[in-house]
Amino acid sequence: MEHPASRQLIAEMGDALKLEVAAFPQLGKVSGKFGQATIYEIRHYWALCRSLRRLARVHRVDTVYLAWLDHCPRMFGLFGLPDVGLNYSGMHMHVSLHENNGAAGSRFARLTRSLTRRMYTRPNLRGVAVIIEQFAEYAKAMNLPGLEKITYVPDIAFIPPQAGRHTARSTLNLRDEDVLVLSYGALTGRKGIPALMQACQQVAEPQRLVILLAGRQEPGVTAHIFRERDELLKKGVRLIEWNRFLDDSAEALSFAAADIVWMGYCGFTGSSGVLLQAAAAGLPVIACQEGAIGRTAQKHELGPRIDPADPLAVVSALNRLVADSEFRRRCGEHGRRMAEQHLPVKFGSAICNLIFESARGRST
Secondary structure, three states, X not given: OOOHHHHHHHHHHHHHOOOOOOOOOOOOOOOOOOOHHHHHHHHHHHHHHHHHHHHHHHOOOOOEEXXXXXXXXXXXXXXXXXXXXXXXXXXXOOOOOXXXXXXXXXXXXXXXXXXXXXXXXXXXXXXXXXXXXXXXXXXXXXXXXXXXXXEEOOOOOOOOOOOOHHHHHHHOOOOOXXXXXEEEOOEOHHHOHHHHHHHHOOOOOHHHEXXXXXXXXXXXXXXXXXXXXXXXXXXXXXXXXXXXXXXXXXXXXXXXXXXXXXXXXXXXXXXXXXXXXXXXXXOOEEEEOOHHHHHHHHHHOOOOEEOOOOHHHHHHHHHXXXXXXXXXXXXXXXXXXXXXXXXXXXXXXXXXXXXXXXXHOOOO
């Protein structure tokens, strides 16, 4: 309810929009085993059951849209969706059923995958939106039970209205010849920051590089940055740290000033909003080879793809982008064309279509 998009919708709809707010459990610290995550799923499932029963006493419910099926997919697989007389649709964000994602691993991981796939087969789950295009393609090719319900919905590529590039770069005291490499978002271990910092010390023109680490750092990343800072300075690489959650103005300034967006993520196969933001800003990326990020970068020619564990590959990608401004421009133009398919209006239309189709299949 506090999200800016929700506040805007409520303001525009006024009295035409009737809201009923139910009490739901808060998501606490999530563990990967039979811990808090499982407890949360159980609590969320029963809270959903209770709130729908209360709602049905007052309103005629045509359909239910669950904005995040990930809250309790195992419970949906085990018990079904509440009230078989209702039709559901929803968004499944963190899909890990395609290719080798989750195919191996512990007995618990296999059980999770099995229950999640069973969720898709529930007859009153009429449609599922996913933002990972490769998963939608995989589901269609494999024709697994229930996975024919999947609809690919391009995620939103959005950055706040930008300040001018000249103003943004002046704010950061950048020279014309400087090349700013941006790493944006929550800076966790998977963001590949060590690979970036080490490669920047080995490029042909390190004195042209400026690294902007824009986002809250986890302790391990902060410790690594502290260890590498002096070596970067010796090589002439400038380091800017904004170790905090960025507001809209800081986010806009980051992308307006940047020349390259670092996405050499480690062991991450999901999609990324940062990739879409880079595309919307017309910026090239250095992308990991694996997962949705790598495939999207390859398909749309958004920039070099590297293995972050291969230092020579990272250095080579940086050297090319630093030296070749025309290559940076071409990758950025490819990104802008891709971003046109990720406009908020297209996302909204696709979700509304999904909801309307579910409502048409209503059995009560």
